[in-house]
Amino acid sequence: MIARARAARRPSVRVHPGVAALAALVLVAGCVTTPVPAPPVTPPTPPPAPEAASLPPVFSAAPWSALPGWSEDRVEEAWPAWLVSCRALLARAARREAWREPCEAAAAVDARNRAEVRAYFESRFTPWSVAFPDGRTVGLVTGYYEPLLRGSRTRTDEFAVPLYAVPDDLLTVDLASLYPELKGKRVRARVDGKRVVPYWTRAQIERGAAQTEGKVLAWIADPVDAAFLQIQGSGRVELSDGSVMRVGYADQNGHPYRSIGRVLIERGELTRDTASMQAIRAWGRRNPDKLDELLDQNPSYVFFRDVPPPDPGTIDATIDGPFGSLGVPLLAGRAIAVDARAIPLGAPVFLATTRPLSDVTLERLVMAQDTGGAIRGSVRADFFWGFGDEAGREAGRMRQDGSLWLLWPSGHTPPN
16 A cells, blocks of 8 residues: 555544444554566465464564664665654654653764664664564565556546545544444545535446545546556656646555456456556556456445645655655655554564565565555555656566565554
8 A cells, every 4th residue: 555645544523323333343544555466487375365464463573683684774775764764753652651762863874885784783782583473574565666657637528537636525533432342443435414424436436426525636637547546545647737746555445445447357367466556557458447346346436636845955854755644755665554553653673585476585674664554464565666657567566475574663663
């Protein structure tokens, strides 16, 4: 996901009478996820069962020598990502004290000096191997990116597919006000008379059920591009006047994401060897009459916001990436989306995996700065490849085995 950006969230609203009926329908909103791309040379480890994915991770302290490729990584490249993580971590009350010393010490580090950056992490953090509850330390690593689309501020014959801002009838309900055991769980809903009911599905939204009048940010040409933009969670739109607008995740309709690539595999239209993002696009071009029905198989729907450019001269401007769930810009190749129930957002993580469709190692320091609807489980990551077509090709093919080490401030224990 960004995603699934994953940055903006609608505020909670007062609980409407009847919202208790939603408790059994808890649909925790995700952000962006990743389509089903082609598998790597070696089939990846299967993801954990849904019930296992919700269990807390197992952390084990490890020496720095246990991190494959740590001594060879160009860790200074991750420094801007670490600084914006620190900004977000120090702004949050939860566990702020654990981060205060390492984040304040970062100001004295020469970010151009690789040895100094490496020594900074080694002296202030302890690596913790991340495992599933059953002890497995290998999980799934996918990829995502920021696409560039062509579009228009006004509807034309060429540009007729809308990108919507958040509709007026979408409610975000925090169930903890009724059920403390559901702390952090929210549902997306709407009011129907005196009842609060689940929000509209993608198919219903596309057919005009939602209150979207005046909510179009831009119009684009291709419904497949719109669907993949919702999967990625953010992107850029080159408008007909030559200007470029950036759109980011604003909210979601509360329905679970279902991969249209997996649907095509189940129907025998594609195989696991061919079900990449590019293959799904090609299928849509060959089957325009079947495209709407396919897209409707995913009930999830993402709404966007217009993201202003960063202020010149700021660290955000040097990163110039989409905003993730942490509320900071994502640095290409140095940010991942995680399951925030397992890996705390903002934390540095060492990732050991391989490049798409190969056994070439991809071992580097990254920052956990995003989440996604399909990113579930302890050892699970979505690697941010960056902006543009080349990043999209890499992201669309990535489905690799991988391991994670959480870097946690020394003297403190990772949360469970």
